[in-house]
Amino acid sequence: MDWSVLLSADVLGQMLFFATPLLLAALGEVITERSGVLNVAIEGLMALGASVGFLAAYLAASNGVGIGAAMAAGGLIGLLLAYGTISLQVSQLTLGLALHVLCVGLASLLYRLVVGLQFVPPQIQTFRGKGGDTLWQVLTGLPGPVYAVLLLAVVVHVIIFHTPVGLRLRACGENPRAADLLGVNVFRIRYLATVVGSMLIAAAGALLPMMLTATYSDRMIGGRGWIALMLVILGRWLPFRIVLGGWLFGYVEALQYRLGLQLVTVPPQFLLMLPYVFVILVAIRAYGGAAGPQALMRPYDREARG
Amino acid sequence: MPSLTETSGRGAGPSFGAEPPFVHAQGISKRFGAIQALDGVNFEVARGEIHVVLGENGAGKTSLMSVLTGLYQADAGEILVDGRPVRITSPADALRLGIAMVPQHVELVNNLTVWENVILGREQGGLFLRRDHQRQQVAELAQRYDLPIDPDAVVASLAAGQKQKVEILKMLHRQARLLILDEPTTYLTPQEVDSLFGTLTSLVQRGMTVILVTHKLRDALRIGNRLTVMRGGRVVAAGVPASETDELQLVRWLIGGQDETGQLLEAEPLPPLGSEAAPVLQVENLSVQVPGRVALRDISLTVRAGEIVGLAGVAGSGQRELAEALVGLLPTAGGRVLLNGTDITAWPVAHRLDAGLACIPEDRLREGILPSMPIVETFVLGLHRYLFPDGRYRIGKALEAANRVIDEYKVKTPHAWFPTAALSGGNVQKVIVGRAVQMCSYHRHPALVAMNPTRGLDVRTVRDVHHRLRQVASQGGAVLLVSEDLDELMGNCHRIAVIYQGRVDAVFDGPDYDRYQIGEYMLGRHEREAG
Numbered sequence: 001m002d003w004s005v006l007l008s009a010d011v012l013g014q015m016l017f018f019a020t021p022l023l024l025a026a027l028g029e030v031i032t033e034r035s036g037v038l039n040v041a042i043e044g045l046m047a048l049g050a051s052v053g054f055l056a057a058y059l060a061a062s063n064g065v066g067i068g069a070a071m072a073a074g075g076l077i078g079l080l081l082a083y084g085t086i087s088l089q090v091s092q093l094t095l096g097l098a099l100h101v102l103c104v105g106l107a108s109l110l111y112r113l114v115v116g117l118q119f120v121p122p123q124i125q126t127f128r129g130k131g132g133d134t135l136w137q138v139l140t141g142l143p144g145p146v147y148a149v150l151l152l153a154v155v156v157h158v159i160i161f162h163t164p165v166g167l168r169l170r171a172c173g174e175n176p177r178a179a180d181l182l183g184v185n186v187f188r189i190r191y192l193a194t195v196v197g198s199m200l201i202a203a204a205g206a207l208l209p210m211m212l213t214a215t216y217s218d219r220m221i222g223g224r225g226w227i228a229l230m231l232v233i234l235g236r237w238l239p240f241r242i243v244l245g246g247w248l249f250g251y252v253e254a255l256q257y258r259l260g261l262q263l264v265t266v267p268p269q270f271l272l273m274l275p276y277v278f279v280i281l282v283a284i285r286a287y288g289g290a291a292g293p294q295a296l297m298r299p300y301d302r303e304a305r306g
Numbered sequence: 307m308p309s310l311t312e313t314s315g316r317g318a319g320p321s322f323g324a325e326p327p328f329v330h331a332q333g334i335s336k337r338f339g340a341i342q343a344l345d346g347v348n349f350e351v352a353r354g355e356i357h358v359v360l361g362e363n364g365a366g367k368t369s370l371m372s373v374l375t376g377l378y379q380a381d382a383g384e385i386l387v388d389g390r391p392v393r394i395t396s397p398a399d400a401l402r403l404g405i406a407m408v409p410q411h412v413e414l415v416n417n418l419t420v421w422e423n424v425i426l427g428r429e430q431g432g433l434f435l436r437r438d439h440q441r442q443q444v445a446e447l448a449q450r451y452d453l454p455i456d457p458d459a460v461v462a463s464l465a466a467g468q469k470q471k472v473e474i475l476k477m478l479h480r481q482a483r484l485l486i487l488d489e490p491t492t493y494l495t496p497q498e499v500d501s502l503f504g505t506l507t508s509l510v511q512r513g514m515t516v517i518l519v520t521h522k523l524r525d526a527l528r529i530g531n532r533l534t535v536m537r538g539g540r541v542v543a544a545g546v547p548a549s550e551t552d553e554l555q556l557v558r559w560l561i562g563g564q565d566e567t568g569q570l571l572e573a574e575p576l577p578p579l580g581s582e583a584a585p586v587l588q589v590e591n592l593s594v595q596v597p598g599r600v601a602l603r604d605i606s607l608t609v610r611a612g613e614i615v616g617l618a619g620v621a622g623s624g625q626r627e628l629a630e631a632l633v634g635l636l637p638t639a640g641g642r643v644l645l646n647g648t649d650i651t652a653w654p655v656a657h658r659l660d661a662g663l664a665c666i667p668e669d670r671l672r673e674g675i676l677p678s679m680p681i682v683e684t685f686v687l688g689l690h691r692y693l694f695p696d697g698r699y700r701i702g703k704a705l706e707a708a709n710r711v712i713d714e715y716k717v718k719t720p721h722a723w724f725p726t727a728a729l730s731g732g733n734v735q736k737v738i739v740g741r742a743v744q745m746c747s748y749h750r751h752p753a754l755v756a757m758n759p760t761r762g763l764d765v766r767t768v769r770d771v772h773h774r775l776r777q778v779a780s781q782g783g784a785v786l787l788v789s790e791d792l793d794e795l796m797g798n799c800h801r802i803a804v805i806y807q808g809r810v811d812a813v814f815d816g817p818d819y820d821r822y823q824i825g826e827y828m829l830g831r832h833e834r835e836a837g
Contacts, residue, residue: 164429171415171426178413181375182427182476183398294416302377 005262011254013138016146019243019250021046021207024149025228026235026242027156028200033232034160035193036173036295037085040096043225044103045074045198046205047218051107053206054216055114057124063210066124067203074202075195077103082194086187089299108218115216123214145207150243152200157239169193173293176300186300204228227279234282237292245282252278326389328353328515329374329405329484334383336369343369344380345539351484356506356516358530358548360523362560362764364730366539367519368410371486375400375407398427404483408473408490414461420444421457424476448475453505465829466621467498474505485509486517491525493621493790495825503529521560521765522793523553535559561765574773576614576817577780579800583610585644586784587632587663587753592641594631594808600624602631602808604641609784611751614775615813616799617788620828624808625788626668629757632786633665634658646751660691662749664742668757668788670731674738677727681719682708684726685741692748711740715770732767735759743774752783759787760794772798792821792828806830 005011025046032039039045049070057066081099084090115122130141160166168189171179176186208224209216227249235242256274259266327350336344344366351357361367372378374385376394385392387403394400400407414423421444429435444457453471455464461472470490477485487506491499506516506529520526526533527548535543535556543551543559587609594602602624609615619625630636632643634655642651645661653661667673675684686693686704693703708722715736719729726734739759746752756775760768775798779785789795795802796819803813804827812827814820826832 158434162434164435167418167422167426167429167435170418174415174417175413177409178415178423179426181377181397181407181409181413182480183396183401184427185398 005258006255009133009135009138011251011258012135013142014254014257015247015251016139017142017211017250018253019246020146020149020211021204022224022228022231022249023153023204023243023246024145024207025201025204025225026231026246027149027152027239028197028204029228029232030197030235030237030239030242031156031160031169031200032193032197033296034169034173034237034293035190036176036293036298036300037082037190037194038092038096038297039078039081039194039197039201040093040229041077041081041099041103041198042201042229043221043223044100044107045077045201046208046221046225046228047107048077048103048110049074049202049205050208050220051111051205051216052202054124054209055110057206057210058122059114061125063125063127066210067206070202070206071199074198074200074205077202078195078198079191081198082191085299086190086194089301092297092299104218111216111218121215121217124209126209126214127211143211145211153239153243160239165189170293172300173295176295176298177302180300180302190300201225201228223276227275230279230283233292248282249275249278325353326386327351328388330386330389331370331374332384332386334370334373334380334385336373336378336380342539344373347383347536347539347541348544349534349541350545351515351517352532353515354510354513355531356510356518356529357545358526358533359517359519359536360521360526360533360556360560361519361536362521363732363762364538364764365536365560367536368488369539370536371407371488371517371519375405375486377407401480401482404481405486406477406480406482406484407486407488408470408477410488410490410492412466412469412473414469414472416460416462418461419457420455420459420461420464420472420475423461423472424457424479426476428480444475444479447479451475451478451505452508465498466493467495467501470494470502471505474509482514484515484517486519488519489521490518491520491522495620495828496792496821497825497829499525523556526556527551527553537562574769574776576798576800577612577776579610579612583612584646584751585610586646586751587786588642588644589628589632590642590644592628592631592643593639594627594636595639596627596636599636600627600808602627605805605808605810606641607786607803607810607813609753609786611782611784612779613800614779614785614787614798616795616802617786617805617810618792618795618802618824618828619790619805621790623805623828625790625805626757627808628805629665629668629755629786629788632753632755633663645753656691659688659745662746662752664745664752664754666738666742666754666756666759668761670734670738671727675726675734678725680723681712681717681726681729681737682722685711685722685737687741689741689744692745707744711737711744715740732763735763735767735771739771739774743778746778746783747781750782752778754778754783754785755788756785757788758790760789760791768794792824796821804828806833 025042029039029042052073053066053070056069057063077099081095084095085092127143127145129143132138132141168184171184172186172189180186208220231242231245234245252275256271260268260271330350332348334344334347347370359367373380376396376399385394392403421441424444425440441457448455453475455468455471490502510516530548532545532547534541534545585608589605589607592602592605617625627636631638634653638651642649645663650658682704685708693707694700705722712722717733717736742754746754760771775785787799800816801813803810804824806827814824
């Protein structure tokens, strides 16, 4: 086969394209985790975002409305997660997983309620780019969300590291008591981070039908939420490194489709497996010595003794 | 309120006369579940003084300070600042009134730099952090108050004494008028204590008011203008001028009883050491290298039968690594460990225990006990190898052994089936010490590694623990006592080794130690002078 395909303009363009939903979800997650809350409902939130986003976009015939609706739904679930983990101090893992399951079911239910069973599933308009042949044309001709999310990564970086809010956010995730003693409202910061993060994650889910499939189907998230969760660790909680990690996964995903066309002798199921094998390989490397925010997963109790 | 009668006659010193006290807490009560942490406490501080609040662990000192700084909400009582009643519902409220606390375990954000820690929560102006400007401000503040700290240093890299100064800097940046320091000297070397007290004195000269919470009599009498003593959630002596009291009087207030106070002050003599006592625990050129932990380099140390050897050092100098390497939790990179002449360097933990090595772990709740399981099971864990040599778990036998220790050590518990973590810290420690001592009792020359065995305990339990260590030594055992509290080591050890950055460069012979000389080695100053 022709190995130049590995670096062709096509594959590189698709790398950026496929990385986009992953990146958006990972950016939402990193905001939340930096405040000390681990959002493990991420996969479910993306499913809910995909369903609500698709339905709203379908009914309003506007992807913007779809994304907005997905963010609203994600924000509500985020509020629930925040209330449980911050105010009631429930285990973040337990509640997160419960909400994940709830969201997956809810996503499926909502779709059935609105669309019902149809022989030909309804479709929405996907985001389209101009496309092109040369590398430059491909890279500048991608759909809008690709660039919007990269811009967002810059914004998130600036917020986390160059603004007072970001300083407080990092402090809450590292040592909430220290922050509290200095008059930082730990509860407010964590609520805010959890809700905003959940909104971005749901929006990432909505991007899937709007960029890839044009239709909704259950299980369409296919583990992308978990990959995003891992991207945060791989990227060491730094937005720019998360972008690099996201591209890595985008590349593997793009390659998977390309190789499917090129290597007909290899069973497609094996190629579909590639990103997940990659996750495992990267995870083994990335977990070694990764130190997240020190107060991650630890509820803050002001009257805790000793 | 009977608690006030002892001192009401003396009142405040002449300089604290007519104007209302700066901060006045009246009738403060606070309850945590079954524990009455504060019981109708009255407390006042005058402007411009260093007021020491003295009390045992659990006397309510920290709770009272937490009420003043808004961390706890009092169930009853009132706080007046400059004679006006105020409501303090959060640390932010307290800061607005100029009340700031430097907590016992310094609360800094480790991954941030000094200047970021200082400005956190009070970043001032604008959408963005103005790095250069704010760093400059912090540097100037540090200079003005003579606190030599690099504003760009990452907090995690600072020594304990420096971290404390960052805390003080933080509060100065917030224009604190009343600085509360909770047990500030616990983990400091003598040199660092001097430096801290110098800083506090100079702050007070510039108009600051300081509350110093401590259980150390020496510190209290050395720096305090007035003292308030607490016991069992009440104030037993309020605002006594330091010049009008002495250590014996303070201990009476602290402990309550009259009969044993003299005893508690006086150090129990160390068991005498035969000159040809055989070495029990020998460490020869031990090196340990584990990523992410302090590397031990070429450590040699001998503890003989009947001897208690102290290991002094600033927290994080490798004490923990040494203890874990001795017990067999960390692999060694070089050198040997011998127990009664047998090379145990490569032995797994279980074999070492069988050979007569016992350990009192550092973090009693996390490493020492089975929190939700009954005391009896926490107790037999490890002892099972001696109690049930045939491998059959006979609960009757376990219960008998546990009850014996509960009686002998006066562990306060309803019964041996009580969940271990429901005991108070002192009682948990008694169970752990009892277990270690019993393990030692099965051997002629056991070695006991005790990691900070008295941290956070009250005077009586501390004394109990020390007594047990001596008992192990006097029966032929070798004790390695690791502690960050130099006073504890000087009072209990035949010799003191000092560890600094994973090396032991000096061993001092007791009983007459030079605290400053040991301090120099703890801080690694001997190196800088030599090279």
